[in-house]
Amino acid sequence: MSASADPAASDNRELVTFRVGEQDYCVDIMAIREIRGWTPATVLPHSPGYVLGVINLRGSVVPIVDLAARLGLPPAVPTPRHVIVIAVVGEQMVGLLVDAVSDILSVNDASIQDTPDVMAETTKEFVEGVISVDSRMLRLIALGPVLPPPATKALA
Amino acid sequence: MGLRESLSIMVVDDMSTSRGIIIMALEEIGVKKIDFRKDGAEALQHLVASPVHLVISDYNMPGMDGLALLKGLREHRMTQRIGFILVSGRMDQELLDRGRALGMNNCIAKPFTTAQLKGCIEAVTGPL
Amino acid sequence: MADIRATFFQECEELLEQLRDGLEQIEGEGDCLETVNAVFRAVHSIKGGGAAFGLDALVRFAHQFETVLDAMRAERLTITDDVIGLCYRASDHLSDLVAAERDGTEPAHDTSEDLAKRLVALVEGPVPPGTVPETAGTPTPETFGFVPLAIPIGPTADPQDTTFGIEFTPTAALFTNGNDPVHLFRTLREMGDLSVSVDTVSMPTLDALDPHNSYLAWSLRLVTSESEHAIHDVFEFVEGLCSLRVWLDAEPAPTVPDMPAPAEHVPPSDPGAASPREAAKPAGQSPKATVRVDLDLVDRLINLVGELVINQAVLAQCVAEAGLSTHTDISAGLDEFKNLSREVQEYVMSIRAQPVKPLFQRMGRIVREASDISGKSVRLVTVGETTEVDKTVIERLVDPLTHILRNAVDHGLEVPETREAAGKPPQGTITLSAAHRSGRVLIEIADDGAGINRPKVREIAITKGLIPPDAVLSEAETDKLLFQPGFSTNAVVTDLSGRGVGMDVVKSAIQALGGRVGIQSAPGKGTTFSISLPLTLAVLDGMVVDVAGQTMVVPITAIVETMRPRLEDIHALAGDGSVVSVRDTFVPIVDLGTVFGHRHPSKDFSDRVLLLVETDQNDRWALAVDSIHDQRQVVIKGLEANYGHVPGVAAATILGDGKIALIIDPEETAVRARPTAIQSFVLDEV
Numbered sequence: 001m002s003a004s005a006d007p008a009a010s011d012n013r014e015l016v017t018f019r020v021g022e023q024d025y026c027v028d029i030m031a032i033r034e035i036r037g038w039t040p041a042t043v044l045p046h047s048p049g050y051v052l053g054v055i056n057l058r059g060s061v062v063p064i065v066d067l068a069a070r071l072g073l074p075p076a077v078p079t080p081r082h083v084i085v086i087a088v089v090g091e092q093m094v095g096l097l098v099d100a101v102s103d104i105l106s107v108n109d110a111s112i113q114d115t116p117d118v119m120a121e122t123t124k125e126f127v128e129g130v131i132s133v134d135s136r137m138l139r140l141i142a143l144g145p146v147l148p149p150p151a152t153k154a155l156a
Numbered sequence: 157m158g159l160r161e162s163l164s165i166m167v168v169d170d171m172s173t174s175r176g177i178i179i180m181a182l183e184e185i186g187v188k189k190i191d192f193r194k195d196g197a198e199a200l201q202h203l204v205a206s207p208v209h210l211v212i213s214d215y216n217m218p219g220m221d222g223l224a225l226l227k228g229l230r231e232h233r234m235t236q237r238i239g240f241i242l243v244s245g246r247m248d249q250e251l252l253d254r255g256r257a258l259g260m261n262n263c264i265a266k267p268f269t270t271a272q273l274k275g276c277i278e279a280v281t282g283p284l
Numbered sequence: 285m286a287d288i289r290a291t292f293f294q295e296c297e298e299l300l301e302q303l304r305d306g307l308e309q310i311e312g313e314g315d316c317l318e319t320v321n322a323v324f325r326a327v328h329s330i331k332g333g334g335a336a337f338g339l340d341a342l343v344r345f346a347h348q349f350e351t352v353l354d355a356m357r358a359e360r361l362t363i364t365d366d367v368i369g370l371c372y373r374a375s376d377h378l379s380d381l382v383a384a385e386r387d388g389t390e391p392a393h394d395t396s397e398d399l400a401k402r403l404v405a406l407v408e409g410p411v412p413p414g415t416v417p418e419t420a421g422t423p424t425p426e427t428f429g430f431v432p433l434a435i436p437i438g439p440t441a442d443p444q445d446t447t448f449g450i451e452f453t454p455t456a457a458l459f460t461n462g463n464d465p466v467h468l469f470r471t472l473r474e475m476g477d478l479s480v481s482v483d484t485v486s487m488p489t490l491d492a493l494d495p496h497n498s499y500l501a502w503s504l505r506l507v508t509s510e511s512e513h514a515i516h517d518v519f520e521f522v523e524g525l526c527s528l529r530v531w532l533d534a535e536p537a538p539t540v541p542d543m544p545a546p547a548e549h550v551p552p553s554d555p556g557a558a559s560p561r562e563a564a565k566p567a568g569q570s571p572k573a574t575v576r577v578d579l580d581l582v583d584r585l586i587n588l589v590g591e592l593v594i595n596q597a598v599l600a601q602c603v604a605e606a607g608l609s610t611h612t613d614i615s616a617g618l619d620e621f622k623n624l625s626r627e628v629q630e631y632v633m634s635i636r637a638q639p640v641k642p643l644f645q646r647m648g649r650i651v652r653e654a655s656d657i658s659g660k661s662v663r664l665v666t667v668g669e670t671t672e673v674d675k676t677v678i679e680r681l682v683d684p685l686t687h688i689l690r691n692a693v694d695h696g697l698e699v700p701e702t703r704e705a706a707g708k709p710p711q712g713t714i715t716l717s718a719a720h721r722s723g724r725v726l727i728e729i730a731d732d733g734a735g736i737n738r739p740k741v742r743e744i745a746i747t748k749g750l751i752p753p754d755a756v757l758s759e760a761e762t763d764k765l766l767f768q769p770g771f772s773t774n775a776v777v778t779d780l781s782g783r784g785v786g787m788d789v790v791k792s793a794i795q796a797l798g799g800r801v802g803i804q805s806a807p808g809k810g811t812t813f814s815i816s817l818p819l820t821l822a823v824l825d826g827m828v829v830d831v832a833g834q835t836m837v838v839p840i841t842a843i844v845e846t847m848r849p850r851l852e853d854i855h856a857l858a859g860d861g862s863v864v865s866v867r868d869t870f871v872p873i874v875d876l877g878t879v880f881g882h883r884h885p886s887k888d889f890s891d892r893v894l895l896l897v898e899t900d901q902n903d904r905w906a907l908a909v910d911s912i913h914d915q916r917q918v919v920i921k922g923l924e925a926n927y928g929h930v931p932g933v934a935a936a937t938i939l940g941d942g943k944i945a946l947i948i949d950p951e952e953t954a955v956r957a958r959p960t961a962i963q964s965f966v967l968d969e970v
Contacts, residue, residue: 040943041944042834042835042936042943042944042945042946043834043882044923044927044930044933044946045879045880045881045882045930045931045932045933045946046880046881046930046931046932047930051927054923054926054927054936054944055944056938056942056943056944059587059590059591059594059921059938060921060925060926061921061922061923061925061926061927061936061944062926063926063927091925092925092926093926094926148927148928
């Protein structure tokens with residue numbers, strides 16, 4: 001493998017950007033397994049409100065998190081136009097319900113800024129940093145804290 | 157064809173580790189015709205139908221032990237002239253005396269080096 | 285060499301098992317020479333292998349151990365309980381030494397030295413002549429003045445010629461397959477002196493002769509230096525197409541035990557009647573052949589078969605939806621597909637099944653150690669060691685069983701004086717048993733100790749705030765308090781069981797396996813823990829039901845019966861509860877829709893179906909569902925990997941339409957739904 005083909009060797013990383021509520025978010029493309037349309041999930045009893053249920057992803061049972069509700073925004077009302085971003089955190093797979101996937105961006109690590117203090121505590125917990133692109137603010141999601149609590153506990 | 161190529165040897169040991177070690181040493185020496193059995197009775201049955209030049213057998217085996225195998229070999233016309241080397245982890249006078257009485261050709265104590273095994277075989281068959 | 289080394293460690297496991305088996309046998313049935321010999325051989329073989337790899341610490345210790353066993357088989361050492369106890373300890377340590385060498389870790393030298401000293405002390409006394417002290421190094425044959433006996437084998441050595449008799453009767457198939465006896469005879473002639481005579485006895489008269497049949501048989505005599513096997517090799521390609529008999533001519537029957545009589549062979553005059561293939565089979569029954577398979581491969585295979593079963597369900601649903609009659613070829617084909625995939629699944633699952641014996645042997649050691657530390661004398665009796673359970677289940681049972689057994693020794697059994705005062709034998713007994721029971725595996729750990737001290741348990745539970753001081757608990761409910769988080773009956777944390785882990789951890793470990801743990805206790809008589817486990821972690825037979833628009837699966841094993849209740853059988857209780865009368869007993873109704881939050885509580889069960897379930901504690905519940913869809917085998921998909929435990933839910937599965945359905949855990953569901961003191965104070969906080 002040549003040095004240029006190794007993503008770790010470069011400071012650039014690719015981010016998948018998407019919209020949740022009226023806001024722009026992004027996650028590292030390396031954590032994304034696939035992007036698929038919304039399909040109704042099987043409801044999990046006694047689960048937090050932001051967990052929409054579980055879906056079958058080629059034989060795996062994957063929980064779906066309503067990212068809007070998780071981030072403290074008004075809960076989404078899923079429609080066929082919604083999109084599920086399948087992400088992998090550690091050994092766990094989770095689906096994030098978002099409004100729409102916008103773009104794939106290549107950014108330099110240096111352009112990622114710390115989360116501004118003005119953001120609400122709930123938001124800060126889930127945002128690793130922000131990136132300014134074309135006068136828009138992209139929030140880089142910290143995937144670990146976004147996971148449903150039982151799973152987070154199992155990870156620790 | 158040298159003796160190394162023509163010499164046929166049967167290794168008898170219930171433990172696959174020791175069997176493996178003996179066979180590996182024999183291969184290193186250059187012996188080509190190596191067969192093995194996991195117990196004395198099975199070896200004896202096979203040898204009666206299909207004799208070899210030399211048997212290298214462990215002493216400590218369940219059922220028929222090494223010396224019982226030797227006794228069986230010596231009692232049968234087809235196998236009585238087969239050379240017999242006893243391998244044992246515990247060598248003592250009593251074992252050797254019994255072996256000698258039964259017509260044991262040589263013996264070797266475990267653990268051994270390939271060179272030691274070669275010397276032990278050559279003492280029976282002549283230079284390999 | 286690395287290969288042989290790996291083989292050695294695998295072989296050591298087998299030998300250590302034989303060693304423990306032997307010790308158990310000697311302990312249980314007394315010392316028969318055969319068993320002592322087997323035990324000796326096991327240690328001796330480990331030593332021998334270890335020496336070849338230069339594993340000095342292992343060899344040194346094995347040597348001391350072997351010396352003791354040698355004294356035992358020579359009857360120079362009387363086998364007492366103490367001796368057996370020390371042998372167990374030595375075998376445990378030997379197994380540690382093997383593991384240390386295998387994993388490249390540092391063995392416990394202190395233990396080695398201490399045990400070695402104790403072993404030496406057993407055989408102190410006159411050293412019999414001929415036995416060489418260890419320090420003298422490995423004795424060579426020359427040490428004893430052995431003179432090798434040479435045999436005449438030159439490079440041109442010509443093994444003695446022997447005469448073989450051969451009887452050969454071809455079948456018609458031999459000729460139709462393009463073989464010709466003449467070619468076979470030519471090959472034989474190259475091996476030595478051959479004489480051939482033909483036997484035409486079977487030849488019919490011309491009018492009865494079928495030109496396509498074979499009527500000839502040949503008798504041959506071969507004088508050769510080759511072996512009997514070499515002769516059989518010549519006939520290798522016509523095996524099954526002829527009847528063949530080869531024997532040593534003019535040779536007395538060999539005096540080898542178990543030699544098959546040559547008379548077993550098929551008479552040559554009747555070639556068609558018997559199976560010639562069997563006649564040609566070499567003598568001697570070889571053991572069943574096995575292969576070692578990477579476990580990952582097995583697991584991938586299991587997953588694939590699971591997908592196949594789901595796939596079959598999807599197809600079946602498609603066919604049903606297309607409105608095809610059940611008599612069409614496609615339906616018949618699908619049925620066949622279903623049967624085949626189930627069969628494949630069963631076989632694949634059985635690859636993972638293993639006897640619980642190694643697990644039980646490991647537990648034997650746990651009990652020995654626990655009995656050492658606690659100073660209580662304990663005998664472990666194991667029953668049903670050959671019971672087979674999924675490998676993963678076995679692995680994950682180690683910790684819970686260890687914990688329960690330590691607890692049994694530490695808390696369950698009394699000290700010898702107390703036992704004697706109670707009229708019991710001073711030595712305590714713990715019975716560890718395994719058995720298959722109605723599609724599940726039942727493992728029981730029973731001690732003959734004092735039983736659960738219920739007043740004390742209650743007192744502690746109140747002190748720890750687990751129950752209110754005025755709680756009314758049944759005996760069974762009191763016993764179950766042991767499984768509550770934060771409960772430990774021991775005020776002083778002992779070395780043994782008080783390691784900050786409670787029985788609640790045992791319970792959750794068992795539950796994670798889809799199992800259940802129960803407890804029965806009788807004061808003064810003892811305590812029994814029963815663990816019931818699924819046979820496999822991969823599939824279960826389930827009843828597919830509809831609950832408030834959600835499809836769910838209830839394990840069939842839990843269901844006693846299903847019923848559509850008559851209005852007059854349902855009785856409302858004060859508060860939210862209702863019961864249904866089933867043959868004169870009242871069974872509480874649990875509405876799955878309410879328990880899982882899909883609808884508000886209701887007392888109208890008129891259009892519901894009730895599934896009567898029975899828990900391991902013999903409690904009965906009626907689970908109310910809207911309707912029953914189907915009964916089928918479902919593939920179990922864990923929720924834990926990507927999410928976590930959902931109360932009342934055992935796992936998930938994928939249905940024919942590709943959607944996920946939850947598999948409910950009837951017992952957990954029922955217990956959660958039950959409005960009693962124990963539930964509101966104890967179970968709700970889980």
